[in-house]
Amino acid sequence: MADFQNLVQRLEKVTIQLEDITAKGGGGTSHEAGQDKYVQWFDFLLEGPVSLYVKLSHEIGSDVAHHADMVKALFDTERALLEMASNSQKPSDVELPLILKPLSNGMEQVQAFREKQRSSKFFNHLSAVSESISALAWVTMAPKPGPYVKEMTDAAMFYTNRVLKDYKDKDKKHIEWVKSLLAMWTKLQDYIKEHHTTGLVWSKTGRPHRAACIPPGPPPPPPPPPCTFSQQPQVESTSSHSALLAEINQGQRITSGLKHVSNDMKTHKNPALRQSPAAPNLAGPKPYGSKVVSPPAASNKSASAKKPAPLLELSGKKWRVEHYENNNNLLIDQTELKQVVYIFNCNDCTVQVKGKINSITVDSCKKVALIFENVVGIVEVINSKSLQLQVTGMVPTISINKTDGCQVYLNKESLGCEIISAKSSEMNISIPHGSDLKEYPVPEQFKTVWMGSKFVTEPTEIAG
Incomplete structure (x- = not known):
């Protein structure tokens, strides 16, 4: 608690410094001086909110602490x-x-660390x-980098709400961690609105920047030499071909080397040879026996059938999201009311729907998280398991x-x-309760009694 109070005091000092810079940064400052100032403001962001987030992450420890160190390195x-x-x-479009x-790799x-730690008990923290984290890519967004950061923050709300729900009565440290994140x-949005309203500001009079040249990759392997055949195989092939033609052209003499088969050796004229147990090697097929047809091998349809390919497309007025597995980055943002x-x-996916649309249906899904803004009709869930729905705008009905x-x-x-x-x-159903969430169960059991003129049904926790 003492450390937390010290951090609060540091934040107050940073706020005073920021107000002082704002007061002194009147109309007399040049454009370049203003650019130096925006670097200083970013330092205050690092010393304040980022520092608090890293500190609370280390208090939680484990994967959360390691993740926070990676985030701090990205801010640097x-x-x-x-x-x-x-x-x-x-810089030019080629150099940029x-x-x-380095920022995109970080x-x-x-994100890769989160995917490798799916079994972690702090998976919701890592997911948030x-x-x-893509909010740090605001430097590539124009002309609205601030709203982009807001969208990335909203994408994390699903998992921050789960952290709040899991730890609201257990450990307040995790609640403070969510608030710091x-x-x-x-604060990053506020910083962008103040200094980079329409995009990252570059110097107009500074030195030209030259990105380091990337060494060319290895040359492609040479094409294989043309296929050649040695003379000897051609001679052998030619001689064998000639010998075969010579045998075929013998005419009637071609059968001179065949052995004569007498009538007593012919199975169609000697029925004893067909069934003779004493001469099994001479037994031939039964000419009038019933034909035995071996059944075809049973095909394993489930093994041979290919899984349907994942699909995310707009077909007419319907957005189709089908057959995805282990994908937490499914986004539908070009939406219309109709x-x-x-x-x-x-299975095991997160789907985010931006804007205002008519309706959403989730059918035959498992472990799917749906985050949506505004729906004017209905959100329907059917034949599914382990679903999570989060509305950030308005919806009249959920079925x-x-x-x-x-x-x-x-x-x-x-x-x-x-x-x-x-x-x-x-x-x-979880609803806001102050700075926290409060959860209410939906009744699954009901009690029905005859009230003299009609049956009355009401929910009950224990049947009977």
């Missing part, structure tokens, strides 16, 4: 990029990807970071049918949503 890499931009002119490569490593991205989304036969295990996360705007369920179990 971005800080070096900002310093370069403040002193250098914008080379400059950004983000890939953060992994889903939002979200605050880090929120469109619908149909998610079918997906759950023939589904085992469905966790619904509502925000303040969607508290008026109607939940309709049938033939389903293990359903829970």
Whole structure:
């Protein structure tokens, strides 16, 4: 607690310094001086929110601490990029990807670490970071880098809500960790709005930047030599061919070498040879026996049938998301109000739907997380297992049918949503409760009694 108070005091000092810089940074400052200032502001971001996130991550320890060190290294890499931009002119389109490569490689490593630690008890923590780490790619976004960071932050909300739910009555340290992670991205948005509103600002009068040249790769292997044949095989082939033709051209003499077969040796004229047990080697086939047809080998359709290829496409007015497995980056963002989304036969996936659409259907899926903004019709779940739904905007109705295990996360705007369920179990609804979430179970059992004129049914926790 003492360390936490010290960090709060440090944040207050940083805030005072920022206000002082703002007060002194009047109209007399040049454009280049303003660019130097935006590097200083980024340092305050590192010393404040980023530092607090790293500290709380190390208090949790294990995979969370290691992940935080990777994130801190990425922030340092971005800080070096900002310093370069403040002193250098914008590089060419060919050079820019080379400059950004360390940043993109680092983000890939953060996401890859999450994938390798699926069995970790802190998988939700790792996923929250992994889903939002792409926010650091704002330096490539124009003209709206700030809203891009907001989208990446929203992508992490599904997993931060799960952390809040799992630890709300166990360890408040994890609650503070979630707040620090979200605050880090929120402050990054504020920083971008202040200094890079329409994109990363490069120096207009600084030195031209030249990215390091990449050495050319090894030359392609030479083509194989033309196929040649030695003279000797040609001679042998020619001589064998000639000998064969000579034998064929013998005419009637071609049968002179065949052995004569007498009538007593012919099975069709000597029935005893067909069934003779004393001469099994001479026994021939039964000419009038019933034909034995061996049944064809049973084909293993399940083994031979190919799995359907994953599909994510817009067909008319329907977005189809089908047959995906182990994919947490399924995104539908080019949406219109008249469109619908149909998610079918997906396993262990996360699907995010942006914008306002007509309806969403999840059919025959398992371990699928659905994050969506605004739906004007209905969100329907059917024949599925272990589903999680999170609404960040508004939805009037959610229908759950023939589904085992469905966790619904509502925000303040969607508290008026109607939940309709049938033939389903293990359903829970979580709603905001202050800075936390409160979970309510949906009844699965009901009691029906005759009240004299009609039957009355009400939910019950224990049947009988």
